Amino acid sequence: NAGVTQTPKFRVLKTGQSMTLLCAQDMNHEYMYWYRQDPGMGLRLIHYSVGEGTTAKGEVPDGYNVSRLKKQNFLLGLESAAPSQTSVYFCASSQRTGGLHFGNGTRLTVT
Amino acid sequence: AQSVTQLDSQVPVFEEAPVELRCNYSSSVSVYLFWYVQYPNQGLQLLLKYLSGSTLVKGINGFEAEFNKSQTSFHLRKPSVHISDTAEYFCAVSGVITNAGKSTFGDGTTLTVKP
Numbered sequence: 001n002a003g004v005t006q007t008p009k010f011r012v013l014k015t016g017q018s019m020t021l022l023c024a025q026d027m028n029h030e031y032m033y034w035y036r037q038d039p040g041m042g043l044r045l046i047h048y049s050v051g052e053g054t055t056a057k058g059e060v061p062d063g064y065n066v067s068r069l070k071k072q073n074f075l076l077g078l079e080s081a082a083p084s085q086t087s088v089y090f091c092a093s094s095q096r097t098g099g100l101h102f103g104n105g106t107r108l109t110v111t
Numbered sequence: 112a113q114s115v116t117q118l119d120s121q122v123p124v125f126e127e128a129p130v131e132l133r134c135n136y137s138s139s140v141s142v143y144l145f146w147y148v149q150y151p152n153q154g155l156q157l158l159l160k161y162l163s164g165s166t167l168v169k170g171i172n173g174f175e176a177e178f179n180k181s182q183t184s185f186h187l188r189k190p191s192v193h194i195s196d197t198a199e200y201f202c203a204v205s206g207v208i209t210n211a212g213k214s215t216f217g218d219g220t221t222l223t224v225k226p
Contacts, residue, residue: 043216048212
């Protein structure tokens with residue numbers, strides 16, 4: 001099984017540009033999440049979804065939007081990128097309990 | 112609200128020595144607890160979890176952790192570490208009902224195993 005797959009692995013944007021990060025999972029998990037990881041700050045939850053067609057804000061949602069049109073996919077969008085959004089982004093999925101399954105991350109640089 | 116504090120940002124240790132990585136949590140509701148490991152340029156991998164039952168839980172790679180409700184701690188231990196255990200370790204908490212599925216992470220502990 002592929003588990004959780006994130007696309008792309010790397011991306012460089014200029015300030016003001018937009019992009020979408022794609023996350024796909026093949027474990028039939030109900031819950032999906034987007035986290036960002038910055039040095040010394042652990043992982044912070046951006047948005048999450050508890051099922052197809054539902055999304056909710058996490059700890060740091062400003063500047064991001066998400067959609068979950070299909071159970072296996074969770075998209076993270078940046079409408080107007082800012083240098084403060086330079087980070088490593090991780091997608092994860094889970095059932096209601098049992099721990100998260102993570103993708104390998106997307107390294108985003110905004111210049 | 113829930114939070115996690117990892118008490119050591121860096122832990123250096125010699126190969127074959129024991130190690131303990133400390134984690135305290137705060138929550139007003141019942142919780143599940145987790146430890147994850149992250150190797151360079153990879154995502155996080157679940158090491159072990161406490162959901163209910165025995166307070167001593169065993170995970171992969173010879174790690175174990177003990178849930179102490181009175182001290183709100185979930186420390187990670189390994190009796191003898193290897194060079195390959197060098198990585199970053201994250202403690203996380205999620206609610207059983209309130210905040211179910213939403214994990215809050217600590218800032219991480221970098222374990223460096225020296226030969």
